[in-house]
Amino acid sequence: MLKKEAVVEALSGIMEPDLGKDIVSLDLVKKLEVTDNKVVATIKSSNPAMHARKRIQEAVEFTIERKFGADVEIEIEVVSLADDERTIETRKVLPGVKNIIAVASGKGGVGKSTVSSNLTIALSQLGYRVGICDADIYGPSVPTMFGVTDEKPEPVDVNGKQLMKPIEKYGVKILSIGFFADPDQAIVWRGPMASKALKQLFTEATWGDLDYMIIDLPPGTGDIHLSLVQTVKLSGAVVVSTPQDVALADARKGVGMFRLDAVNVPVLGMIENMAYFTPEDAPEKKYHIFGRDGVKRLSETLDVPFLGELPLMQTVREAGDVGRPAVMQTDSDASAAFRAVVSNLLGVLGKNVYS
Numbered sequence: 001m002l003k004k005e006a007v008v009e010a011l012s013g014i015m016e017p018d019l020g021k022d023i024v025s026l027d028l029v030k031k032l033e034v035t036d037n038k039v040v041a042t043i044k045s046s047n048p049a050m051h052a053r054k055r056i057q058e059a060v061e062f063t064i065e066r067k068f069g070a071d072v073e074i075e076i077e078v079v080s081l082a083d084d085e086r087t088i089e090t091r092k093v094l095p096g097v098k099n100i101i102a103v104a105s106g107k108g109g110v111g112k113s114t115v116s117s118n119l120t121i122a123l124s125q126l127g128y129r130v131g132i133c134d135a136d137i138y139g140p141s142v143p144t145m146f147g148v149t150d151e152k153p154e155p156v157d158v159n160g161k162q163l164m165k166p167i168e169k170y171g172v173k174i175l176s177i178g179f180f181a182d183p184d185q186a187i188v189w190r191g192p193m194a195s196k197a198l199k200q201l202f203t204e205a206t207w208g209d210l211d212y213m214i215i216d217l218p219p220g221t222g223d224i225h226l227s228l229v230q231t232v233k234l235s236g237a238v239v240v241s242t243p244q245d246v247a248l249a250d251a252r253k254g255v256g257m258f259r260l261d262a263v264n265v266p267v268l269g270m271i272e273n274m275a276y277f278t279p280e281d282a283p284e285k286k287y288h289i290f291g292r293d294g295v296k297r298l299s300e301t302l303d304v305p306f307l308g309e310l311p312l313m314q315t316v317r318e319a320g321d322v323g324r325p326a327v328m329q330t331d332s333d334a335s336a337a338f339r340a341v342v343s344n345l346l347g348v349l350g351k352n353v354y355s
Contacts, residue, residue: 001036002036002037002072003034004032004034006068007032007034007039008029010068011032011060013063014059014060014063016028016045016046016056017052017055018047018093019046028043028044028046028081029043030042030043039073039074039075039076041060041075042076042077042078043056043057043076043077043079044079044081045078045080046080047233048080048229048264048265049262050264051262052230053079054078056078060076061076080264093202093231094207094232094233096208096210097131097207097209097210097212097213098210098211099211099213100212100213100215100233100234100235101213101214101215101234101235101237102135102215102217102234102236102237102238103216104217104219104225104237104238104239104240104254105219105239105250106241106249106252106253107220107241107246107251108139108220110219110240110241110242110247110273110274111240111310112217112219113134113136113142113216114145114273114316114320114325115240115273115338115341116132116214116216117132117145117216117325118325118326118327118338119214119327119338119341119342119345120212120214121170121325122327122339122342123211123214123342124172125327126342128212129211129212130171130210130211130212131166131173131207131210131212131214132173132174132175132213132215132216133175133176133214134174134175134178134216135177135198135201135215135217135228136177136216136217136219137197137198137218139218140176140178141178142178142216143174143178144321144323145320145323146169146170146174147169147322147323147324148167148174149178152179152180153166153167153175153179156206158206163204163205163206164201166207167179170325173208173210175201176201195224198227198228199231202232215232225257226262226263229264235266235349236265236266237258237266237267238267238268238269238270238271238345239254239258239270239271240270241295242273242274242275242290242295243272243293243294244294245291247290248295248298251270251295252298255270255302255304267304268307268345269305269306269307269345269348270295270298270299270302270304270307271295271308271310271341272293272294272296272308272309272310273309274290274312275295275309275310275311276289276292276311277289277312277313278313289312295309307341307345307348308341310334310337310341311334311337313326313333313334315334316334319334326338327339
């Protein structure tokens with residue numbers, strides 16, 4: 001006859017793979033019913049990805065069968081921890097960061113890094129504690145956007161462990177693989193190497209307490225994106241695209257990736273970049289060079305919030321090139337556009353917005 005105490009003892013030998021402690025001591029066994037020859041349990045997982053939950057389920061089933069025999073009836077459900085259930089212990093990576101938002105694009109060249117940098121500073125201007133992690137392993141550009149290409153993160157001792165201290169500029173904490181690579185040399189890594197480097201930016205750095213972290217992802221859908229959701233608990237993702245059809249097709253794939261069961265990250269909204277061009281000598285005119293309202297229509301089709309459009313402006317490009325993002329020019333049209341997008345994003349998150 002099965003005893004509940006014996007089942008609990010058996011489960012205490014199962015480790016939560018991302019947290020390094022057993023599921024009993026972490027209080028992840030939320031429901032356990034034991035009868036004569038049946039075990040029914042609900043287990044919480046720190047990692048929402050389907051493969052991670054499946055791994056815990058298989059470990060529980062194997063442990064019970066090995067301990068009590070193959071004839072025991074087992075019903076196991078593994079579900080993700082809700083945000084309000086997470087403690088520092090059950091969120092090993094970035095426990096001091098309240099909101100982690102990935103900025104993605106299906107296609108390169110749509111201005112994703114420019115958008116990421118300006119959104120980060122706009123959040124800082126609101127008084128939030130903010131950081132940005134440049135996860136574009138193969139083409140890091142955030143150091144250029146912030147004018148810190150010559151900086152190198154210093155090692156600091158935290159509880160006997162050497163960690164990286166992010167660079168700080170404009171009130172924002174910054175880490176990028178670009179700090180550790182020769183700017184004149186291409187970064188050529190296989191998938192596992194790139195994934196390991198990305199993980200180190202989160203697990204071997206002292207980010208401290210932040211209200212928001214923006215993660216600038218590489219374009220496309222691949223190893224880096226999967227590694228990210230396996231390493232970090234994302235609050236959501238924002239997809240950036242220009243309005244022409246070739247970019248929209250890839251943006252659709254980007255939204256689809258975050259909605260996969262194995263990824264399962266909320267898409268907070270879509271941003272249309274380079275939406276229109278207005279000449280300085282004809283401010284009343286708008287030229288929709290890449291098409292009109294493409295991202296807005298796609299967001300409606302996909303049932304994703306539309307966070308706004310950003311103009312194609314020479315000043316935005318120039319500001320990024322000199323390391324002083326355009327949103328810092330608070331009286332400019334570009335700044336107003338970025339601030340409107342941030343207002344809409346915070347509205348989706350239910351936070352305070354620009355007045």
